[in-house]
Amino acid sequence: MKRPRIAISRLAATAVALAVTATACSGLNSASGEQEFSxxxxxxxxxxxxxxxxxxxxxxxxxxxxxGAKVKFVSSRAQGRDDFALFIRDLRKAGKSPDVAMVPQVGVLQQFAQKGWLEPLPPRVELEAARNFALVWQNYGSVRRIFYGLYFKASHKSTVWYSPKAFEKADVLPPKDYKEMISAGQKLSRAGTPAFSVAGKDAWPLTDWFENIYLAQAGLTNYAKLATNEIGWTDPTVIKALKTFGKLFKSKDMVAGGGTEALRTDLNESVGAVYGKDPKAAMVYEGDFVAGIISGEFNRKVDDDANFFEFPPVGKGKQPPVISGGDAAVAMKDGKNKDMAMSFIEYLASPKAAEIWAKEGGFLSPNINLDLDAYPDETTRKVAKSLVDAGEAVQFDMSDQAPGDFGGTPGQGEWQLLQEFIRDPSDPEKTAQKLDQAAAKAYLDASATGTTG
Structure with missing residues (x-):
């Protein structure tokens, strides 16, 4: 269950470029590209x-x-559908398959590819991806060495957001390691503000918390093995990470209201607990998209009223984690406009397409050739630079790589078990056993139906 790899060397890229030029492929870079789909x-x-x-x-x-093309956008959430995979399945059954799908989870991309629903991306798109993206992003868009998905939008899920005002009041500086972060939290509490607000009601932020602790503590190799089910959830590294995570919820001073309050708090509320009119905490952990909530929901200026530090390493000699997620553009095999779909994905691979959304805010691109000045504020530029500079060290969200029944479904699997754990973190070994059993069943079921990578 190794993660797929795809490599495009400079020589190979040159060869592809010559082939594209020689065959005069249609697309945005060809001479015939202007208004060709009018x-x-x-x-x-x-x-x-x-x-x-x-x-x-x-x-x-x-x-x-x-x-010149007209583009119709169909949103799953606008139709009340939270499960994107089921949404696409139902569109296909109804004979309404889209030409392009923006897949929000790498596990779903793998599932679609293995079901034979996707068209491999052509050499000209591979070339544009090789020009503009680190190899790790091409890997995550590939299944069995075939390139299917172009990651257009990314998230940096290793950012901890804090109130500069609360830090200044408590005479606290952004920490350099996890131990310092806990010490800072205790100092903040003594100054009158609990350290963190945690979004436990949504459940998925709990998986992100665990993944950052696990990667920061257990390292890249173990993270990759756990993410691909090569080691079980009863492994000592998992239990150690659960113990580290559980310590946060043993005191209401470290997490506002403790685990009970966290389970009543969704993501927006957790951000509001730090940046709203009546602050209840000094920090909130989640990805770069927190900046958009701060400015959009709470009308705060990110550069002035908010700042972040990278999720710190756990233990001596460890590296800070860099965990990401993202949305990949894939071409559906039963779409009606395959050539236009490929040209659209080629367009998404360009810095120009990323720049359009970057200027609007609430967006992060893994495109290494996107000018950082396109982002609307200095804080977002810093987050984007951190993601791009991480290069091959970026690790994809672990729960997004797992079968949906384990890593992506409310009320079951990892989501439910981590919610139960923060309510009562006294027995990490028992939680690890439950996680192991749930993961084993989900991977077995997914293997039987051909839905795992």
Whole structure:
């Protein structure tokens, strides 16, 4: 169950470039690219709504302006559908498969590829990806060495957001390691502000908490093995990480209201607990998208009222974790406009497409050639630089790599078990056993139906 790898060397990239030039492939980089799809309609499916949906619409408008194509965007969440895989399945059954799907989980991308639902991306898209993305992002878009998915939007899930005002009041500086972070939390508490607000109601932030602790403590090799089910959840490294995580919830001073309050708190509420009118905590851990919530929901200026530090390493000699997630553009095999779909994905691979959304905020791109000045504030530029500079050290969200029944479904699997754990963190060994049993069943079921990588 090794993670797939795809490598495009400079020589190979040059060869592909010559081949593309020689065959005069259609696409945005060809001479015939101007308005070549005038009068045709491309259907793109994704999960974005609200501000994200509006900003992605601007990216689609950029493609329309370039090619003349009309683009119809279908949002799963706008239709009340939280499970993107089931949403696409139902569209296919109804004969309404989109031309392109913006897949929000690497496990779902692998599932679609193994079911034979996806069209491999052509050499010209591979070339554009090789120009603009670190190899790790091409790997995550590949299944059995075949390139299917172009990661357009990314998230940096190793950022801890804090209130500069609370830190200044308690005379606290951003910590350099996990031990310092706990010490800072205790000092903040003594100054009158609990350290963290945790979004336990949503459950998925708990998986992100665990993954950052695990990667920061157990290292890259163990993380990769656990993410691909090569080691079990009863491994000593897992139990050690659960113990570290559980310590946060043994005191209401470290987490506002303890585990009980965390289970009543969703992501927006956890951010509001730090940046709202009545602050209840000094820090909130989650990804770069917290910046968008701070400015959009709570009308705070990120550069002035908020700042972040990278999730710190756990233990001597350890490296800080860099965990990411993202949305990958894939071409559906039963889509009606395959050539236009490939040109659209080639367009998404360009810095120009990423720049459109970057300027609007609430967006992070793994595109190494996107000018950081495109981002609207200095804080986001710092987060983006941290992600790009991590290069091959980036690790993809572990729960997103797992079968959905274990890593991505409310009320079951890892989500439910970590919620139970923060309510009562007294027995990490028992929690590890339950996680191991749930993971084993999910991977077995997924293997039987051909839905794992």
């Amino acid at each position: 009068g045709q309609t491309l259907t793109v499916a994704g999960s974005w709504t609200g501000g994200e949906g509006k900003n992605f619409r601007k990216v689609l408008d950029g493609f329309s302006k370039k090619t």
